[in-house]
Amino acid sequence: MNEKISxxxxxxxxxxxxxxxxxxxxxxLVIGFTFANPRFLxxxxxxxxxxxxxxxxxxxxxxxxxxxxxxxDLSTGSIITIVNVVxxxxxxxxxxxxxxxxxxxxxxAVAIGxxxxxxxxxxxxxxxxxxxxxxxxxxxxxxxxxxxxxxxxFNPAFKVIGQGYVGFVPVPVIIMAVCFAIGSFILxxxxxxxxxxxxxxxxxxxxxxxxxxxxxxFLIYTLAxxxxxxxxxxxxxxxxxxxxxxxxGYEFDVITCVVLGGVSITGGFGKISGVVAGVxxxxxxxxxxxxMNISSYMQWxxxxxxxxxxxxxxxxxxxxxxx
Amino acid sequence: xxxxxxxxxxxxxRYPGVLALNDVSLKIKKGQILGLIGENGAGKSTLxxxxxxxxxxxSGKILVNGKEFSSMSPQLARENGIAIxxxxxxxxxxxxxxxxxxxxxxxxxxxxxxxxxxxxxxxEAFKRLNIKINPxxxxxxxxxGYQQMIEIxxxxxxxxxxxxxxxxxxPLTTKEVESMIAVCELLKSKxxxxxxxxxxxxxxxxxxxxxxxxxxxxxxxxxxxxESNVDELIQLMVGRxxxxxxxxxxxxxxxxxxVLKLENVCGNGDRNVNLELRKGExxxxxxxxxxxxxxxxxxxxxxxxxxxxxxxxxGKEINPKxxxxxxxxxxxxVPEDRKRHGAxxxxxxxxxxxxxxxxxxxxxxxxxxxxxxxxxxKQIKELLIKTPTMNQLVKNLSGGxxxxxxxxxxxxxxxxxxxxxxxxxxxxxxxxxxxxxxxxSLVEKGKTVILISSEMEELIGMSDRIIVFAEGVITGExxxxxxxxxxxxxLASQC
Numbered sequence: 001m002n003e004k005i006s007x008x009x010x011x012x013x014x015x016x017x018x019x020x021x022x023x024x025x026x027x028x029l030v031i032g033f034t035f036a037n038p039r040f041l042x043x044x045x046x047x048x049x050x051x052x053x054x055x056x057x058x059x060x061x062x063x064x065x066x067x068x069x070x071x072x073d074l075s076t077g078s079i080i081t082i083v084n085v086v087x088x089x090x091x092x093x094x095x096x097x098x099x100x101x102x103x104x105x106x107x108x109a110v111a112i113g114x115x116x117x118x119x120x121x122x123x124x125x126x127x128x129x130x131x132x133x134x135x136x137x138x139x140x141x142x143x144x145x146x147x148x149x150x151x152x153x154f155n156p157a158f159k160v161i162g163q164g165y166v167g168f169v170p171v172p173v174i175i176m177a178v179c180f181a182i183g184s185f186i187l188x189x190x191x192x193x194x195x196x197x198x199x200x201x202x203x204x205x206x207x208x209x210x211x212x213x214x215x216x217x218f219l220i221y222t223l224a225x226x227x228x229x230x231x232x233x234x235x236x237x238x239x240x241x242x243x244x245x246x247x248x249g250y251e252f253d254v255i256t257c258v259v260l261g262g263v264s265i266t267g268g269f270g271k272i273s274g275v276v277a278g279v280x281x282x283x284x285x286x287x288x289x290x291x292m293n294i295s296s297y298m299q300w301x302x303x304x305x306x307x308x309x310x311x312x313x314x315x316x317x318x319x320x321x322x323x
Numbered sequence: 324x325x326x327x328x329x330x331x332x333x334x335x336x337r338y339p340g341v342l343a344l345n346d347v348s349l350k351i352k353k354g355q356i357l358g359l360i361g362e363n364g365a366g367k368s369t370l371x372x373x374x375x376x377x378x379x380x381x382s383g384k385i386l387v388n389g390k391e392f393s394s395m396s397p398q399l400a401r402e403n404g405i406a407i408x409x410x411x412x413x414x415x416x417x418x419x420x421x422x423x424x425x426x427x428x429x430x431x432x433x434x435x436x437x438x439x440x441x442x443x444x445x446x447e448a449f450k451r452l453n454i455k456i457n458p459x460x461x462x463x464x465x466x467x468g469y470q471q472m473i474e475i476x477x478x479x480x481x482x483x484x485x486x487x488x489x490x491x492x493x494p495l496t497t498k499e500v501e502s503m504i505a506v507c508e509l510l511k512s513k514x515x516x517x518x519x520x521x522x523x524x525x526x527x528x529x530x531x532x533x534x535x536x537x538x539x540x541x542x543x544x545x546x547x548x549x550e551s552n553v554d555e556l557i558q559l560m561v562g563r564x565x566x567x568x569x570x571x572x573x574x575x576x577x578x579x580x581x582v583l584k585l586e587n588v589c590g591n592g593d594r595n596v597n598l599e600l601r602k603g604e605x606x607x608x609x610x611x612x613x614x615x616x617x618x619x620x621x622x623x624x625x626x627x628x629x630x631x632x633x634x635x636x637x638g639k640e641i642n643p644k645x646x647x648x649x650x651x652x653x654x655x656x657v658p659e660d661r662k663r664h665g666a667x668x669x670x671x672x673x674x675x676x677x678x679x680x681x682x683x684x685x686x687x688x689x690x691x692x693x694x695x696x697x698x699x700x701k702q703i704k705e706l707l708i709k710t711p712t713m714n715q716l717v718k719n720l721s722g723g724x725x726x727x728x729x730x731x732x733x734x735x736x737x738x739x740x741x742x743x744x745x746x747x748x749x750x751x752x753x754x755x756x757x758x759x760x761x762x763x764s765l766v767e768k769g770k771t772v773i774l775i776s777s778e779m780e781e782l783i784g785m786s787d788r789i790i791v792f793a794e795g796v797i798t799g800e801x802x803x804x805x806x807x808x809x810x811x812x813x814l815a816s817q818c
Contacts, residue, residue, distance in 0.1 A: 190688040191681030201669040210650040210679035268669050
């Protein structure tokens with residue numbers, strides 16, 4: 001019996017090592033970029049990174065939930081875009097107040113998430129197709145609403161969300177931290193978190209344990225819409241103008257952050273702490289590559305490889321575990 | 324040429340911290356069937372995996388036809404005529420029986436698959452094994468029994484001389500078991516050596532000439548089948564004498580109160596099911612696999628909705644739309660397929676046990692971790708779940724302990740009507756006995772149990788009353804004094 005217990009401990013130590021490994025990767029990246037360009041480690045640049053990653057970070061929480069149940073949400077980028085465009089339209093073209101515009105556009109984001117949830121859990125369309133479809137639908141809608149041109153000229157107070165500071169900490173970083181705390185709370189302290197892990201681990205057994213799997217999926221896609229929308233608001237405030245292409249391709253970075261953070265693409269495993277590291281890695285990588293004057297095309301190639309590495313690591317382990 | 328076609332000598336397999344096999348030896352001759360038995364975790368799977376090359380022994384020798392190997396590889400095993408039939412089959416449901424038979428090396432004309440030639444050869448191969456499969460039939464349309472036959476035919480076609488069968492009868496119906504046994508005997512007569520692993524001792528007795536017993540990774544004994552008996556085997560496997568295989572209830576638990584009444588329930592393949600269940604009763608449901616027993620349990624539990632008829636629980640008509648509804652009504656289901664439907668393997672014991680009741684004690688969806696922990700601690704203690712901590716993942720537990728976690732979940736939910744679907748399938752003898760004791764303690768506490776089982780001894784040993792299903796209808800009811808395997812079998816094969 002004692003022997004067996006020590007065997008389990010050895011496994012656990014290995015798992016813990018894997019959780020730590022991602023932080024080691026982050027550290028190595030920071031060291032590498034600092035050598036390549038000492039400006040990287042300047043406080044100015046670090047704050048830039050923090051502000052840049054805040055949108056990934058916020059959106060990644062919803063995506064974490066989605067991937068935990070072995071789903072996927074490809075509509076994140078389009079939700080970000082349409083929230084940008086609609087919020088700007090409400091403020092500029094309709095002259096609504098900032099809070100009303102934010103609330104209405106967040107309502108739209110949640111509604112899109114709800115729609116994704118309906119397509120996936122009520123109709124039963126595979127998530128990759130359902131959210132692929134909503135991605136293109138709302139991409140189109142954003143162009144129609146904006147007429148294909150940027151919308152700008154907001155009330156200066158709106159800038160606070162994306163550009164403001166509390167003390168020396170940027171407001172978007174605070175929003176991100178709060179979101180991570182909420183995400184972690186949901187996963188660890190509420191029964192919804194338990195349901196997410198259960199549904200991701202074994203949908204059928206979860207249903208037979210009294211979890212309403214359909215409702216759980218609904219909730220998750222809706223939450224994903226909410227967090228993507230929030231990321232959209234922060235982005236709009238940062239850029240101070242709504243571009244009809246604002247969020248294009250965002251889902252890619254967000255998915256990479258989540259998977260890098262150790263959330264298993266086949267569902268059931270993952271922690272918010274890992275996702276924080278994943279978000280930081282993507283932020284550092286993007287920023288570092290810009291500082292090194294690597295072209296954005298080259299950046300795509302690098303990011304694609306990073307995603308393959310991250311998913312590959314997880315899948316390769318699973319593959320070997322089953323034999 | 325050696326006398327033995329396969330010999331394992333002093334095999335040791337050490338994993339970090341665990342000794343899975345300790346000096347195990349095995350010998351088998353051409354045309355011999357060797358039974359391999361042991362409780363779950365005794366090392367049977369590890370042992371056979373050393374033959375297939377999936378496990379590399381730490382020390383020891385493997386001799387095939389006298390040729391010595393220190394370890395096997397899947398390639399070597401195939402070349403030396405060793406084939407394993409696992410419980411899960413490697414067939415493609417969308418391909419025909421013939422194509423499955425030639426999976427991996429189809430007969431070709433150039434780059435084009437020669438379907439006709441394959442079908443002809445498959446028909447020939449099936450005929451040699453005396454099995455009636457249409458080579459053109461899609462594998463997915465064939466019964467589990469036939470799918471297994473294709474696996475066996477595949478092994479024989481690849482010239483297997485040593486066939487290792489891991490629990491071959493577990494997924495089969497009684498009829499299918501018979502044809503599987505016939506195939507084994509046919510192969511034996513053709514000189515194939517078979518290592519037959521099974522929890523069903525009657526099959527071992529019918530087929531084997533020798534029986535090798537493993538316990539906790541140790542070689543215990545090789546017995547001559549003719550000179551042995553079930554009691555001796557059980558004793559060797561568990562290392563202790565089981566006085567009686569079925570514990571007796573301490574008190575008469577059956578009251579006059581009717582808990583569940585079904586009136587003409589139809590749906591899910593069942594027709595006109597009528598039954599009355601008294602409080603404190605263990606109602607056994609017998610019948611062949613696919614007779615509609617699991618289907619009835621699914622309807623009562625709300626996993627599948629009934630089409631017509633009435634279900635009355637404690638005098639009130641119920642109509643559960645989903646398992647959650649049924650759970651709130653005090654109904655619980657321990658499903659047949661523990662790993663797929665019962666437990667969430669990658670979650671902890673703690674989470675599994677609390678899953679149905681989290682929403683009962685959480686405030687604003689926040690879990691009261693003190694209640695959560697107490698709930699699990701109570702079940703671990705009462706059901707004697709063997710685990711170092713409650714945070715252990717369920718997948719790391721033995722089958723018996725996994726089943727206890729699932730039972731614990733329903734005890735924590737305070738379920739009153741507990742549907743057990745094959746609760747002891749694939750569970751070792753010692754753990755079975757514990758499950759039986761739990762069943763008795765349930766009814767002693769005033770709960771009511773429906774016990775679905777394909778093991779007739781289990782039904783007879785545990786039930787207060789038995790009803791038997793065949794093809795979706797109840798074919799009869801047996802009172803305690805009428806219980807016999809013959810009576811159950813007669814009703815089960817009635818249509």
